[in-house]
Amino acid sequence: MRGRARSGPARSVLTSSAAEAVGGEQGGCMDGGHGSAHLIVLRGPNLGALHRLEGTEVVVGGDPFRAGVVLNDSRVAPAHARIFPGPGAHYFVEPLAGGPGRTELNGEALIAARPLRDGDRLALGESLLEFSEPDALKAELNESLRRALNEDHLTGLLSKPRFDEEFEGALAAARAREEPLGVIMADVDNLKEINDEHGHLLGEFTVGEVGHILDAVLGEGRRRATRFGGDEYQAILPGEDAPATAALAESVRSAVEEHTFERDGVTVSPTLSVGTAAHPEAGSTTDDLTRAADRALYRAKQAGGNTVSE
Numbered sequence: 001m002r003g004r005a006r007s008g009p010a011r012s013v014l015t016s017s018a019a020e021a022v023g024g025e026q027g028g029c030m031d032g033g034h035g036s037a038h039l040i041v042l043r044g045p046n047l048g049a050l051h052r053l054e055g056t057e058v059v060v061g062g063d064p065f066r067a068g069v070v071l072n073d074s075r076v077a078p079a080h081a082r083i084f085p086g087p088g089a090h091y092f093v094e095p096l097a098g099g100p101g102r103t104e105l106n107g108e109a110l111i112a113a114r115p116l117r118d119g120d121r122l123a124l125g126e127s128l129l130e131f132s133e134p135d136a137l138k139a140e141l142n143e144s145l146r147r148a149l150n151e152d153h154l155t156g157l158l159s160k161p162r163f164d165e166e167f168e169g170a171l172a173a174a175r176a177r178e179e180p181l182g183v184i185m186a187d188v189d190n191l192k193e194i195n196d197e198h199g200h201l202l203g204e205f206t207v208g209e210v211g212h213i214l215d216a217v218l219g220e221g222r223r224r225a226t227r228f229g230g231d232e233y234q235a236i237l238p239g240e241d242a243p244a245t246a247a248l249a250e251s252v253r254s255a256v257e258e259h260t261f262e263r264d265g266v267t268v269s270p271t272l273s274v275g276t277a278a279h280p281e282a283g284s285t286t287d288d289l290t291r292a293a294d295r296a297l298y299r300a301k302q303a304g305g306n307t308v309s310e
Helices: 016-022 136-150 160-177 191-198 200-218 242-258 286-302
Strands: 038-043 050-052 058-061 081-086 090-095 103-105 121-124 127-132 181-188 224-227 232-238 261-263 266-268 272-279
Touching: 038 136, 050 136, 127 136, 160 181, 160 224, 160 232, 160 272, 160 286, 181 200, 181 242, 181 286, 191 200, 191 266, 200 224, 200 232, 200 242, 200 261, 200 266, 232 242, 242 272, 272 286
Parallel strands: none
Antiparallel strands: 038 050, 038 127, 058 081, 081 090, 103 121, 121 127, 181 232, 181 272, 224 232, 261 266
């Protein structure tokens, strides 16, 4: 699944007053030589999401433009708390501007910077996150849990429930900032023929490969994609208007057409039909935009397939 690279606030250091308050306490170390410290969401809309801490400051909040750890939780402020390196190479957590929901560390109100220890639980709004110090086995377990909850097993794209959460959050941010958001719906044109002629194992391989191609074309950043159904895909493109969305959809279509799909000495040539839509012209809800892109996909199929329709 694509990385979560985001722009965020500049790094800062622990203030002198906060350092005095926590100087005598031991927090979670940044690098124990066994992987990296991380946060995992135990409760809330982003259940199972894993966020690795890389020794720099990260903001936790609901705004993807301001936070590096984004929680799609209506009771989490845009920039709710920050986690940052402090004295002794340990991580600390500090509340930021008050949000609509609670901010607690291990069940106690968080009102100032506090050190983080292995197993500490941070409650923000309706979400609960657990902090883990570097531990290879625990990191492997949490990574497996993250994949099971959040990734589609064939394509590595987001699972549909997780994608829906990301779609809602991205669209809310687009509305608030009065920015566009593009939506893509795509469908493999000739999967039935591939299944009938070569068997479902090759068809399954084809579905996975198309997902990998879609992921590669979308690239890093705030773009997200999922497998919508058996051989259908959906993607969101925050910040992209209708022409830009159509152009990227064409890049996806042509990449599939040009790719060599080969397994066990058998080569097939699937093609892709793609429909696009964009906020605000096509609607202001996820359902509106999905329907609009789906109608465009239908037009692409009716035109003979292997094309993009707006």
